[in-house]
Amino acid sequence: MTIGIIGLGYVGLTLAMAACSNHISVYGLELNEHIKDCIRQGRAHFYEPGLDSLIARFNDKTFHVVEKFPSDVTFDAFIITVGTPLGEDSKTPNFDYIRSAISSIGDVYDGEQMVILRSTVSVGTTRTVVIPFLAKMCGRSEEEVLAGMCPERTLEGKAVDELTHLPQIISGNNARSIQIAQSLFRMITPCVVEADSLEEAELIKLYCNTYRDMTFAIGNAFCMAAQEFGVDGISAIEHANYDYARSNIAIPGFVAGPCLEKDAYILINNMPDCASKDFILQARRFNESMEDVVVSWVKEHVGPASDDKVLALTGMAFKGRPQTSDLRGSSSVYIARKLHDLGYKMKLHDYVAHRDEMEALGLGEVCDSVAEVCSGALVLLVLNNHPAYASVMGSDIPHYSDNGFEVFDSWGVCTELYYDEDIRISTLGNAFIDNGGK
Numbered sequence: 300m301t302i303g304i305i306g307l308g309y310v311g312l313t314l315a316m317a318a319c320s321n322h323i324s325v326y327g328l329e330l331n332e333h334i335k336d337c338i339r340q341g342r343a344h345f346y347e348p349g350l351d352s353l354i355a356r357f358n359d360k361t362f363h364v365v366e367k368f369p370s371d372v373t374f375d376a377f378i379i380t381v382g383t384p385l386g387e388d389s390k391t392p393n394f395d396y397i398r399s400a401i402s403s404i405g406d407v408y409d410g411e412q413m414v415i416l417r418s419t420v421s422v423g424t425t426r427t428v429v430i431p432f433l434a435k436m437c438g439r440s441e442e443e444v445l446a447g448m449c450p451e452r453t454l455e456g457k458a459v460d461e462l463t464h465l466p467q468i469i470s471g472n473n474a475r476s477i478q479i480a481q482s483l484f485r486m487i488t489p490c491v492v493e494a495d496s497l498e499e500a501e502l503i504k505l506y507c508n509t510y511r512d513m514t515f516a517i518g519n520a521f522c523m524a525a526q527e528f529g530v531d532g533i534s535a536i537e538h539a540n541y542d543y544a545r546s547n548i549a550i551p552g553f554v555a556g557p558c559l560e561k562d563a564y565i566l567i568n569n570m571p572d573c574a575s576k577d578f579i580l581q582a583r584r585f586n587e588s589m590e591d592v593v594v595s596w597v598k599e600h601v602g603p604a605s606d607d608k609v610l611a612l613t614g615m616a617f618k619g620r621p622q623t624s625d626l627r628g629s630s631s632v633y634i635a636r637k638l639h640d641l642g643y644k645m646k647l648h649d650y651v652a653h654r655d656e657m658e659a660l661g662l663g664e665v666c667d668s669v670a671e672v673c674s675g676a677l678v679l680l681v682l683n684n685h686p687a688y689a690s691v692m693g694s695d696i697p698h699y700s701d702n703g704f705e706v707f708d709s710w711g712v713c714t715e716l717y718y719d720e721d722i723r724i725s726t727l728g729n730a731f732i733d734n735g736g737k
């Protein structure tokens with residue numbers, strides 16, 4: 300089987316390697332020169348365990364990055380994996396990249412190949428955007444073209460592993476499309492789940508991420524409610540969950556990243572006004588409001604910005620477990636931007652994110668270690684849950700008695716620091732409880 304993938308970002312590149320690992324030939328189109336350069340060097344442009352060795356193994360063998368799809372190759376399917384970003388203010392998704400991705404197959408597409416949408420889209424997009432475009436391109440009817448929606452549901456940091464065994468949702472606009480999608484994904488993963496319609500496949504993807512978003516919103520809401528009673532929210536949740544299977548309340552934290560920050564908005568984008576829509580939107584906005592908790596804490600504990608006040612921020616990638624270098628949709632970056640707009644000076648650190656990408660944010664000096672980022676700073680903001688924070692020792696950072704230095708440990712992950720009585724720590728669970736820190 301031979302497929303073409305349009306867009307070799309996170310989703311396209313991991314899928315390409317999963318396909319090559321299962322004897323599928325892949326031709327990939329990508330516009331970004333940096334991404335293509337990295338692939339030529341046998342590596343991905345982002346951190347993903349296991350991916351680089353696969354790229355090095357298959358590149359120029361069964362994996363070909365091309366400038367246009369070759370006309371002498373017979374393609375069974377094209378898979379569209381381009382981005383579907385939200386407008387910054389409108390929060391509505393932009394599907395223009397999908398239209399340009401379809402145009403890019405124009406030279407080789409004759410209606411015989413299946414076109415699979417894998418990008419995350421609002422319900423109805425495959426039928427109303429993709430299929431009419433394909434029908435027009437090949438001169439066939441909308442019923443005759445072969446189209447499907449087969450969403451991506453892997454977790455960043457585990458994609459190489461998960462692609463081999465997660466159930467794959469497939470759908471098609473007719474029996475032949477469904478059969479091609481089944482054959483293709485059965486080569487990659489043992490379990491294929493056929494959605495009843497293209498729309499159901501689109502909705503399943505959006506439900507999976509919105510469900511997580513809303514689950515985390517409950518943990519965040521409970522945590523903030525606990526503080527209203529002067530109770531530490533994290534402690535209350537941990538004790539409520541302890542050996543009690545009916546409570547699985549999420550530990551508070553930022554709900555971020557390239558998918559979770561936008562999929563609820565993509566879901567409600569064309570949803571008629573209804574109570575469900577309000578409920579989904581409120582959960583999303585509650586999660587976003589957790590960023591303001593940190594900003595308010597800084598204002599309260601550091602006071603107004605001035606040239607001699609420096610903040611140390613660590614954990615800039617959108618999550619620490621599984622670890623990722625991805626800064627897209629990161630609450631840490633949004634928090635840093637808000638603090639920057641308030642005039643605070645900052646130093647930044649992350650265990651995995653690439654230095655050049657952090658420098659490109661233009662938000663502050665990039666440091667190589669927690670100790671370095673704290674040097675000269677008044678507070679340390681720990682913004683993701685990378686496992687390395689568990690071994691940050693009291694000796695690595697300044698103490699309260701030095702100059703009133705304080706720590707905001709958003710996720711409660713700096714476990715060693717809690718043993719040191721001269722380190723004052725606040726968390727999302729006790730940001731505003733007047734207990735002198737822990």
Ligand SMILES: NC(=O)c1ccc[n+]([C@@H]2O[C@H](COP(=O)([O-])OP(=O)(O)OC[C@H]3O[C@@H](n4cnc5c(N)ncnc54)[C@H](O)[C@@H]3O)[C@@H](O)[C@H]2O)c1
Nearest residue numbers: 306308309310328329330331381382383399400418419451
């Ligand atoms: N990142 C994830 O974990 C994840 C998981 C599930 C679903 N998704 C969804 O999958 C889609 C892709 O996400 P991503 O994280 O891989 O995005 P991405 O931005 O990392 O990758 C998209 C790539 O497509 C390229 N591109 C855009 N237009 C192109 C064109 N016409 N021809 C060739 N290349 C083109 C871009 O240069 C970019 O590298 C989005 O809809 C996203 O919501 C992402």
